[in-house]
Amino acid sequence: MNKSFTDREKGILERLKKEGSASIQELAEALSVSTMTIHRDLNRLEKMGHVRKRHGSAALADTEPELVKNPCAMCGKSTVGRKVFIVHLASGEQKNACCAHCGLMLQTQSRGIWQSMTMDFLHGHMISANQAIYLTGCDLNVCCVPTILTFGSRLEALRFQSGFGGKLASMEEAIQFLLG
Template structure:
């Protein structure tokens, strides 16, 4: 059975509403057309802001950017540990914590400003000015934890109680680079 494009778009919308997310492949099978055709239909819907497309899945647009979870690991984002990348084009990428944020930052070359959340006070601080506590015993969010502090004195005080090392952004990135993967890093901690 073949459907005219407008009807395909309606069916795609219905499926997405019904299931929350549908893969391009499923849609292609269901509608008896090529994945390429579905991609074209979906792109049109994306342009109309009716749906969003992510990793071969079509999702309803009602999901706000804040609810999408970490841009790196998809975990829900806590206000206490959030790490934000502001890109050169004004777009923002939010991650669950500095661990994911710095990982993502390493992979991207158009980061205009990285922002961290002060772990003690909950306010947004510039990541390049922040102090990061690595390998503390307090495992919040991703392991090993990377917690952000606005004040060096507070970061040092924190390590007295919870262990870890106080570092700056460049050092954390260097650490990630030399350790290669997070898994290798995890074992060392």
């Protein structure tokens, strides 16, 4: 495989360095090529270890946010990936959780919460935990049990639910699910 970059691949890398991440559609429009061309370029760049592809987007491989590299405040697992949950306290302290299960437990035990964020399970971007759609009791175990997954879109959560079961819930309902 040729290790040198094409002009288009250089353009992709420059945009990702500048913006952190970009959707495949944005890259296709910026470089005036088809989305399939971008997919092929991203596959090559991913094989070379330069980018990380996500559903519909890409980011530089070494740009995992610092905030998700700390251990879970509840169970000690790694907080890297599509399941991370972050509780920001009014004091400025930040508590990281490996998944929505631990994040919601942390939420119930913390005082002075300013804001909570969670990762959209499908797209890998941060969303407000208060506005997220939670999928409880599904057949997919990805971290702590019982698994609770978070989504930014109700429609996508419904589609995921049709394949893996479970119940859609608000944050309050998901907390009640955990607490019994």
